[in-house]
Amino acid sequence: MKIYVPADSAALALGANDIADAITQQARARGLTVELVRNGTRGMIWLEPLVEVEVDGVRHGFGPATPDDADAILDGTSAKALGPVDKLDWMQRQTRLTFARCGVIDPLSLEDYQAHGGLAGLRRAIAMSSADIVDEVTKSGLRGRGGAGFPTGIKWNTVRQAQAAQKYIICNADEGDSGTFADRMIMEGDPFTLIEGMIIAGLGVDATRGYVYLRSEYPDAIAVMTRAVEIARAAGVLGADVLGSGRAFDLEIRKGAGAYVCGEETSLLNSLEGKRGVVRAKPPLPALEGFLGQPTVVNNVISLATVPVIFEKGAQFYADFGLGRSRGTVTLQIAGNVARGGLFETAFGMSLGAVVNDIAGGTASGRPVKAVQVGGPLGAYMPVSKFDTALGYEEFDAAGGLIGHAGLVVFDDSADMLCMARFAMEFCAVESCGKCTPCRIGAVRGVETIDRIAAGDSAAIPLLTDLCETMKDGSLCALGGFTPFPVMSALTHFPDDFARVKEAAE
Ligand SMILES: Cc1cc2nc3c(=O)[nH]c(=O)nc-3n(C[C@H](O)[C@H](O)[C@H](O)COP(=O)(O)O)c2cc1C
């Protein structure tokens, strides 16, 4: 009997280890031989811990499970039976390319990984020239999933053409955006795909060393990635002779410094070099002068973890999904006040409203949706009137929004958008690296100005608008430059929340 109990952080936080123990004990008491696999999550967080029992090759789900359910799960009489997991609506409606293996395989089994298509992309890339590798990525239309949506092929080509004795591949796994967890999930559920993507990147730009800059708040992901690197090295996937190709690539896991701004690529490079995480002025681009002054690819986890499927199935296969200039799939992270939260991978093009109402099932509170913050703390609050906006970089831009790392945080009508605007400004003030004045001073003044509005001083509203313009135009990086988006979207779409009445003086 084969049983899967996720060891992903979300499942662990919900008691997955206790369930795994209960199942082991019950099985032992019955004299049953059970093979217990600790998989990643399927991404249906409202069903976690989701136990799966394999019967005749079909995996049947039970969830959300508790230790008390162990008996009935083994009997097949549990009231929490969900039927075959692959047939659940949430799974059926997705296009799982990047996350195809996540939750399916044993994350630390290289055999399982290869049995599900793993390393096929790398084997193909090994037979290609570096120019052809970069060309393949360009043709796929892949754009950076870390926030800016910059074409990955163009970035790789810049590094490929740079002349240097040493080049680097850096994976940005700092994942600081509120409501996002795709990077963590893939690292915990399918770590070899990230390693494989980084090796292909190395072959494409002639880099032999890589680093994963991994958020310090992700101890489980750090443990899984560290072990996966050891396994890959022992198997000759990483090292001096990648899969017997005669090409070298190795990588190290580095723990992040615990600051949001360390996810900004130049600040990340400083941090990785042991310096304070302060943003560097650009140019020079990291692609030309990055880690230790050498040409460096800095890519998000999802960007790199998507590379293997592009090489396994071909650039055109990937490019055939999507909308306009947003090719392939977007790995939506649905969070906040929703009935069903989790990871949902779909081709670009679905409308925001369909995701919130249909996929996520509306709010958990049952109250009407008021706003959705898309794209992390620097993303706009999208009102319901913008729900027909299609998920695509250009489409969101035209609607005053941001796809960013594709995190969605949903709020019901009890949310006070003035408070949310204040939170955005305060976040910027707290997380500012301090290098430029519009952000360092502007965010503090922004909080004060919103407090004046909250106290009924409506004359401060134009001041807030003016300050946002200055931050937008004058900040060195997107922390100061994009904080005006949540603030101004709250003010523009929810003016009633800013119309406070001055309390009478006593
Ligand atoms: C304040 C700030 C925080 C950021 N945090 C992250 C992060 O946590 N992870 C990430 O991949 N990119 C983050 N970025 C974007 C990176 O600077 C960079 O664009 C990205 O890592 C490039 O990879 P991509 O092209 O694959 O998206 C952040 C940017 C800013 C301005």
Ligand code: SF4
């Ligand atoms: S905008 Fe803020 S975080 Fe970015 S460089 Fe300026 S002070 Fe630093």
